[in-house]
Amino acid sequence: MAILNSIRKRGIFLILIIALALFAFILSDILTKGSGPGKDQDTVAIVNGTEISRQDFMQQVEATQRNLGPNATTAQAMNMVWERELRSTLLAEQYEELGLTVEKEQLNSAMRQSLANNPQFQNELGEYDEALVQSYVSSIKGNPQLYGQWQDYIKNIKEAALQNMYINLVRGGLASTLAEGKQQYHFENDKINIQYVQVPYTKIADEDVSVSEEEIKQYISEHKSEYEVDKQIDIQYVFIAEEPSSEDIQAANDNVAALINDRVELNDTIVGFKNTTDDEGFVNLNSDQSYTDRWYFEKDLPQPIADTIPSMSKGDIYGPYQVGNSLNLSKVIAVEQLPDSVKSRHILIRYQGLQTASQDVTRSKEAAKKLADSLSTVINRDKSKFEALAAQFSEDNSNKDDGGDLGYVGPGRMVPAFNDFIFDNNEGTVGVVETNFGFHVAQVLEQKNRQRAVKIATVIKQIEPSESTINNVFSKATTFEVAAKKGDFEKVAEEQNLTARPVNKIGELDANIPGVGSNRSIITWGFEEETSVGDVKRFNTPGGYVIAQLTRKSPKGLMSVSEASSKVTPILRKKKKAEKIRQSISGSTLQDVASSQSVTLQTATAVTMANPIIPGAGSEPKVVGAAFGEKAGETTGLIDGEKGVYKVRVLAVNKAPELDNYASYVNQLNAANNAVNSKVYQALKKKADIEDNRAKFY
Known part of the structure; x- marks a missing residue:
């Protein structure tokens, strides 16, 4: 108080x-966060001043991930939505700048094309009817979900129409002229014969030409657009798996083995796997995976039971045996001689109410059964009528014109009732089978390779690490983390019999780490402002712990000298070799150059501009271009090519005859404009001012 x-x-x-x-x-x-546009926590990106809302973006990501299916990752969905939104935003700017709009008639025309084959909007003549569209829109205005979907549809139609207009305008500006067609014709068909001397760069050893870091740095600064990189980090990590110990495996083995025989618990007798009469129920009660009802031939059985189960008798049990991280018990519950494949055919009769039936099916289930029985009776009297009746009555359009032929299938490939009919009956048998597809008038045509088959019930128990093992793994991970923070990461890993794995050039929006899989938390940590090179952190991951160390952190900008060295050094080295070769050449004629460099004169015929390959030298566009600039009998100066320093003498110039029409070459050039759609987008993206904040939210 x-x-x-x-x-x-x-x-x-x-x-x-x-x-x-x-x-x-x-x-x-x-x-901390700032209040400027780039720090807005409700904005996923700003594109040329246009904000992309975080909430709207995230909703689209969630919807896209659902549409992609259960195996899709958030990163995949996010990247798809990003490209879509970025493209839409950039193109919208272009539409506004050019004053492009979609008028009512254009919208109606686009809708007419889109909805022409939709029966809901066709009149009694099968033609698109705008009045039916208006009626549909009026009927759904009271349904927010359906009306919202319709609004999205109209938005997409308008977007597509605008994009088509814009792309056609760009494509129109890129249309090739007859003069360009004529030029292309001569590029492809004008030919020259040349004599040349090549002093290869390989004449000078790489180690004789040094390239300094300062030279690389200067080259990078002079070619900035080629060496720009986004933010990147490097890490190294160890993975400590949370795996069952040998004691855990033995304990699991004992527990599974205890399921075989009857046992007494609290004065009640629990029937074991060996004596149970309900094998399916036993498996579903005691296994981590439900019972599978199917027949196995020897070739279908997995190791290690493939060599044992086929020779066992009904009621025999094999196991416990280990498969991966599970312990299994398999019991043979049936043995029969079965064909390994059966050829059959059917006539499918559907009825109203089936999920697999179309809206055109109006017959009742009773009427469908009556029709199937009638067809079965007719066919049993005369089996030669099967094909004609299938063509007339079957509602399986995939094979009705082939007499209902279903080909050869193995056990378990058809739905259970149909599978049992064709495998349990003799060749030639005709009967009616009911499945979730409807009623089938089925006939067994041929059964091949009858052999021993077994049906097995398998109890599968995952081997889980015990609490003691989990605690030991956690202790090991924590001990390593503490030691790595104080000492050398790689050395500590080696001392504890762990492997340090480096991962380099990780982008801010990357999701996958080799050896770990998808893990945004590690990547996000590495890019956080508070994380410095040398920092160590432990992460919980599926199956264990990752202890990671940040080893490099590069801001957005130009490549470092060490990063660019592998690309820039050969360029600078080639340039220096060319200078040395030029200085060592004496004489002005091809023969003089060849003699001074101890190389031979070579000739090449029928060289073209469109395909600038010199036999014996390879692709040398600069050399071929220089040669085409000379007349017959003239000689070029020294040319620094791709493979060496050249001097060329033109022996002959063979001009292609003029054509009456160059339209085919104009069409060839215009065909290259088909990729204008993607190229325009890439050009707009390259030019745009994009502030990408996705890494803050994903």
């Missing part, structure tokens, strides 16, 4: 303290 009274007396004081604390917290948050 004394404490409560004290609080009451100081109520106003406490309120002020709490208010100040809240204010400090908010102020700190503002100072």
Whole structure:
């Protein structure tokens, strides 16, 4: 009570303290995150000043991930939505700048094309009817979900129409002229014969030409667009798996083995796997995977039971045996001689109410059964009528014109009732089978390779690490983390018999780490402002722990010298070799150059501009271009090519005859513009000012 009274007396004081604390917290948050456009926590990106809303973006990502299916990752969905939104935003700017709009008639025309084959919007003549569209829209206005979907559809139609207009405008501006067609014709068909001398760069050893870091740095600064990189990090990590110990495996083995025989628990007898009469129920009760009802031939059985199960008798049990990280018990519950494949045919009769039936099916289930029985009776009297009746009555359009032929299938490939009919009956048998597809008038045509088959019931129990093992693994991971923070990461890993794995050039939005799989938390940590090179952190992952160390952190900008060295060094080395070769050449004629460099004169015929390959030298566009600039009998100066330094003498120039029409070459050039759609987008993206904040949210 004394404490409560004290609080009451100081109520106003406490309120002020709490208010100040809240204010400090908010102020700190503002100072940390900033209030500028690039720091807006409700904006996933800003593209040329246009904001992309975080909430809308995330909703689209969630919807896209659902549409992609259960195996899709958030990163995949996010990247798809990003490209779509970025493209839409960039193109919308172009539409606005050019004043492009979709008029009502254009929208109607686009809708007419889109909905022409939809029966819901066709009149009695099978033609698109705009009145039916208007009626549909009026009927759904009271349904927010359906009306919202319709609005999205109209938005997409308009977007597609605008994009078509814009791309056609761009494509129109890129249309090739007859003059360009004529030029292309001569590029492809004008030919020259040349004599040349090549002094290869390989004449000078790489080690004789040094390239300094300063030279590489200068080259990078002069070619910035080629060596720009986004933010990147390098890490190294160890993975400590949370795996069952040998003691855990033995304990699991004992537990599974205990399922074989009857046992007494609390004075009740629990029937074991050996004596149970309900094998399916036993498996479903005791296994981590449900019972599978199918027949196995020897070739279908997995190791290690393939060599044992086929020779066992009904009721025999094999196991426990280990498969991967599970312990299994397999019991033979049936043995038969079965064909390994059966050829059959059918006539499918559907009825109203089936999920697999179309809206055109109006017959009742009783009527469908009556029709199937009638067809079966007719066919049993005369089996030669099967094909004609299938063509007339079957509603399986995939094979009705082939007499209902289903080809050869193995056990378990058809739905259970149909599978049992064709495998359990003799060749030639005709009968009616009911499945979730409807009624089948089925006939067994041929059964091949009859052999021993077994049906098995398998109890599968995953081997889980015990609590003791889990604690030991956690202790090991924690011990390593502490030691790695104080000492050398790789050395500590080696001392603890662990492998340090490096992963380089990780992007800010990457999701996959080799050896770990998808793990955004590790990547996000590496890019956080508070994380410095050398920092170590432990992460919980499926199946164990990752202890990671940040080994490099590069901001967005130009490549470092070490990163660019592998690309720039050969370029600079080639340039220096060319200078040395030029300095060592004496004489002005081809023969003089060849003699001074101890190389031979070579000739090449029928060289073209369109395919600038010199036999014996390879692709040399610069050399071929220089040669085409000379007349017959003239000689070029020294040319620094791809493979060496060249000097060329033109022996003959063979101009292609003029054509009456160059339209085919114009069409050839225009065909190259088919990729304008993607190229325009890439050009707009390259030019755009994009502030990408996705890494803050994913």
